[in-house]
Amino acid sequence: MNTIKVNKKNCLFVAHRGCSGLEKENTNAAFVAAGNRSYFGIETDIHQTIDGKYVLFHDDTTKRVAIDNMVVEESTYDTLRGLILTDKDGLKGRTDLRMPSLEEYIGICKKYEKVAVLELKNAFDKEHIYEICDIIDSLGYLDQTIFISFCFDNMVAVREKYPEQRAQFLTSTFTDDLIDRLKAYNLDLDINYKALTADNVKQIKAAGIFLNCWTVDDPAIATQLIAWGVDYITTNILE
Numbered sequence: 001m002n003t004i005k006v007n008k009k010n011c012l013f014v015a016h017r018g019c020s021g022l023e024k025e026n027t028n029a030a031f032v033a034a035g036n037r038s039y040f041g042i043e044t045d046i047h048q049t050i051d052g053k054y055v056l057f058h059d060d061t062t063k064r065v066a067i068d069n070m071v072v073e074e075s076t077y078d079t080l081r082g083l084i085l086t087d088k089d090g091l092k093g094r095t096d097l098r099m100p101s102l103e104e105y106i107g108i109c110k111k112y113e114k115v116a117v118l119e120l121k122n123a124f125d126k127e128h129i130y131e132i133c134d135i136i137d138s139l140g141y142l143d144q145t146i147f148i149s150f151c152f153d154n155m156v157a158v159r160e161k162y163p164e165q166r167a168q169f170l171t172s173t174f175t176d177d178l179i180d181r182l183k184a185y186n187l188d189l190d191i192n193y194k195a196l197t198a199d200n201v202k203q204i205k206a207a208g209i210f211l212n213c214w215t216v217d218d219p220a221i222a223t224q225l226i227a228w229g230v231d232y233i234t235t236n237i238l239e
Helices: 028-035 077-081 102-112 126-138 152-161 178-184 198-206 219-228
Strands: 012-015 041-048 054-056 115-120 145-149 167-171 188-192 211-214 232-235
Touching: 012 028, 028 041, 028 102, 041 102, 054 077, 054 102, 102 115, 102 126, 115 126, 126 152, 145 152, 152 167, 167 178, 178 188, 198 211, 198 219, 219 232
Parallel strands: 012 041, 012 232, 041 115, 115 145, 145 167, 167 188, 188 211, 211 232
Antiparallel strands: 041 054
C-alpha cells in the first residue's frame, strides 16, 4: 500500500488530514506518513473543546471515526484525548490512534519541514483564533502555517491581525463576486476542484490569487488541474 504518483510539475501537493489514504485521518500516524513523503504541506482541522483547549479532528461528533459518539466542542480536552479512534478498517485496537493536540501537529510539521495547513473548522471568536496563532508562534512556526476556513469571518479575523499571514478561503462554489471578495481582504482560495474550469482558473490566477483545490484522488483529474495552472492540490492519496 502506497501513494499514487503523478507528475506534479510545479504544483504543490497537500496531504489531506495527513496522508489519510494510508493512515487514519487526522492522527499523528497520518501526519508522520505525510512527513515521510514529498508533500509540501499537511492539512488538518481544529476544534476548541468545552474547556477552551484545542484538538485536531474533522467532524463535529466522534461517531464516524471512534464509534463512541461525543460532540467535540461540548467535550473536555482530556475526555477527547483519551478516546481511541478506529483504524481504517473500522476497528479499534491501535492505542496510538487518538486526537492530536495542536502542539503535536505543529511539532510533526516542524520536524519534517512541512507547511501546516490548518482549517479553522467552525466559526471562532477572534480571541480564540489569535490564541491559536499565539500557540503556533510560540512554537516558532507561524510563518510556515496557512490558515483555511469555510467561515469567511475567520479569514477576515486572521487578516486583521496578520496582514501577511497566508490564508485561503474554503468554498465549494465559484461565484461571480468571489474574486472581488478575496481581493478585498488579500485572501487566497481553496475550492472544490469540481467548481473549477480552465476559464475560471485563468480568472483566479490573473487576479494574483494563489489557488488550492480539494480533494483530488484521481490522477487524470490532477493532471488536468495541473495543466490549467492550479498552485496546490489537496489529496488523500496522490503524491
